[in-house]
Amino acid sequence: MAVTEAERDAMSRALALAAHGPRGVNPQVGAVILSPAGEVLSEGWHRGAGTPHAEVDALSRLAPGAAAGATAVVTLEPCNHTGRTGPCALALIEAGVARVVYALDDPGVVSGGGAERLRAAGVSVESGEQADAAEGLIAAWLEVQRLGRPHVTVKWAQSLDGRAAAPDGTSQWITGPAARADVHRRRAGADAIVVGTGTVLADDPALTARDGDALLPHQPVPVVVGARETPAEAAVRRHPHAPLFFPSRDLPAVLADLRDRGMQRVFVEGGPTLASAFLAAGLVDEVLAYLAPVLLGGDRLALTDIGVGTITDARRLTIDEWIPLGPDLLAVARPTPPEGS
Structure with missing residues (x-):
């Protein structure tokens, strides 16, 4: 009928x-x-x-x-x-x-x-x-339902030579205002924003989604992964949502907990150690790489070891979009499925 x-x-x-x-x-x-x-x-x-x-x-x-x-x-x-x-x-x-x-x-x-x-x-x-x-x-x-876990986006900002910070550790700001505004807009589309304790201790991020100084209507829940203690005065503790702390390196368990809390989209923002761990574990569905036209040199790479020992093991990506953001460029990519999958 x-x-x-x-x-x-x-x-x-x-x-x-x-x-x-x-x-x-x-x-x-x-x-x-x-x-x-x-x-x-x-x-x-x-x-x-x-x-x-x-x-x-x-x-x-x-x-x-x-x-x-x-x-x-x-x-x-x-x-x-x-x-x-x-x-x-x-x-x-x-x-x-x-x-x-x-x-x-x-x-x-x-x-x-x-x-x-x-x-x-x-x-x-x-x-x-x-x-x-x-x-x-x-x-x-x-x-x-298909993945059995939340969708995971990993984001980083880097210089043209692949560095996330200058040799002294400073990283604000590699990218310009347009790129940073784009990050905040994308944060607002996530249910959780995840960082490692190293990023909390080094940068003291608020992990809010903002339009200028104003908070956007939807705020992702801040999630801190790592064994080190987050200071009582850390900015993340003043977030509109109570932060979640996971003193663990078991990323599948972290994602399972977030899924059970009803979180569907997870935004992983730093730092290089945590981003690399998600990539090495095969737990990344989308990559946002913000490229700035600057050179920094040194060893502060945007990624560390992701389990690639030889070129045949390279984690191939499919670029979905190249988005100009002022002087910067955003690559929106996803892992390329292995041949035959």
Whole structure:
């Protein structure tokens, strides 16, 4: 059965509702319940981990029996598992819903399969309506499901000869104002900003996202990795979010903890030791290299050992963009998959 105009309009509304939900461990999902005549009976969205899913939220606003014969329009396949809440597929079946239209299949091994359960119960199911828009809305969450960890961006600024600092350790500022503003804009798009204790002790960064002196509306949670103690007076301790400290070199464990906290995009900003450790571990999805037209010489390299002993082991990158930023140049790149992968 083809998707009706009323169902298509309802999906557009469900996508708008989904955007009200928080980004986190669970995806942003919206739902609209339509009468057999195509009129809106109820709406709902997922408000965060532990709260009713969108379908149940919408059903809860109806009197018992009011959803009999109705159509549920949902941005993600109704789930088929019991976690903090029960399976949405079962809730729809028990409510007497006759038809379900959804945008995206649930990629979860445990949570997927809702469509199959609905069909087995005699519910008409249609998938793929406005799938591109739904995928764009929860792209970061979908990537976490694929990777099994947050998406990781590693950023550094360097001189043309590959140095992150002058021989005396000073590094402010290698790049100009336009490049620094670009960094702050990208910080604001992340859930967490990660540095090593060496950077905290050497530079005392605030790790905020700013527009000039003003804080941007979204601030990433500061994360400090390393065994050395962060001073009580460090600027990071005055961040709008309480910083997270990991006295560990186990980067997969750090990322697993951040994932469990609902963080989907991680911005690794320094210093060379930490950036190199992420690269050596194969935990990098995007590289942002800001190149400044200056020469510094010395041994303060932007990267240290990343596990390359010979040229055949080189970590190849694919450049997605070259972006001029005043006198500086930003290379936006991602690791090139090995041949045959």
